[in-house]
Amino acid sequence: MKLRTLESVDLDKKIILYRAPYDIELKNIDGNLEVADDTRIEATLPTLRYLLGKRCKIVILTYVGRPDGRAVKELRTNPHARKLSELLNHPVEKIDDCIGSAVEKKISHMSLGDILMLENVRFYEEEMMDDDEFAKKLCRGKDLIVFDGFPQAHRMHASTTGIERHLPTVAGFYLQHEVEMLSNLLENPARPFTVIIGGAKISDKVEAIKNLLAKADTVLIGGAVANVFLKAQGRVLGSSSIEDVFVDKVKREKKDWVQEAREILQQAEILKKKILIPKDLIVSDGTSIRNIDVTVFEIPDGWQALDIEGETQKEFSEIISRSKTVFMNGPMGKFEDERFSKGSRVLLEAMKKISGTTIIAGGDTIDIARQCGKLSDYSHVSLAGGATLEFLAGKELPALKALME
Ligand code: ADP
Ligand code: MG
16 A cells, blocks of 8 residues: 655645544543543654654544533643653643634644644534535645544544545645554564454454464464353353344344354355364452363353463464564453453563564553563554454455545
């Protein structure tokens, strides 16, 4: 995938509509709302510094949370503007709207090198409808779009596909890097290529698992996702968390995830790929903790599988050690409880030791990775959640189309 980049256009003194990936949760610190995590802001600094170097005027557009077309005071972009200003060491002015005459007037008075943060675009219901008139208004007074909203690129909204219909668009460095690293996984991974999938819900990940199974040499499954595969193999899992059958009453549809897992296992056999499911697990009844070999024993009622155990940790780590490319999305256990975090930790340590490419993705995976060291120990940390998974599922992300050469 070849993107139109920042370096390919004349940016000198241009008014930029910067589509930022700042959909970041907010938390209350001593009565002030602050961004809960500044990784996504940090990731945009190279693009912004480059634009400042070209003496651009920068107008920043983002959505935050799900205000559903209403102005919600807890979801304003003021904390984002403050944090950006601090990290960039440059003033960032905030304006309380994203369209309209006050915004246009403000932009017409900006000086070279000024940065203006617009209000949360989701305060308008036109945003999620990709309303064309609204998108046009968002573009008014700007020369071109620099797009770094990779985590939003799977959405067809006014602030993604909408604005791209009205102004020339180039990729920012953050988006470019995500696309390059993830494309490389799909198109040209150094082998052996190992994919590790864990976490809570198979429904989030099934498309990515299927697509990656065709590309990877080995797929390792842990977390509650593994429970679905274990059930597909006929194991008895007691009171473990299993996403099995989902009935959509509105659509009158039923989704049987255990059957889906069974089909993935069959597909692996056809492709002659290895898909590894845990052999031993850490289980708990809420008070006591035990190990169990699930290939031999049943997990009793009242007991839950909460992490992968020693044999599985060892087997998975050895495969990681022999790999040239490793991708991990989803923790191996209920890591928020220290006692069930070891499986994830052991695999992350094994990843850090290899000399090849290591990529991690997913909010919780990044959390546990941060708890066991520095994020810079990995080749790439993908910050895009759902968009990352859709990209890895081989789907076309609508907002990337306008960025292609
Ligand atoms: P990511 O954010 O990295 O994509 P997910 O959101 O898919 O990861 O999954 C993370 C969640 O999965 C965590 O809250 C974790 O507690 C939960 N989880 C992992 N393994 C288990 C398990 N065996 N039983 C219950 N929950 C689990
Ligand atoms: Mg998560």
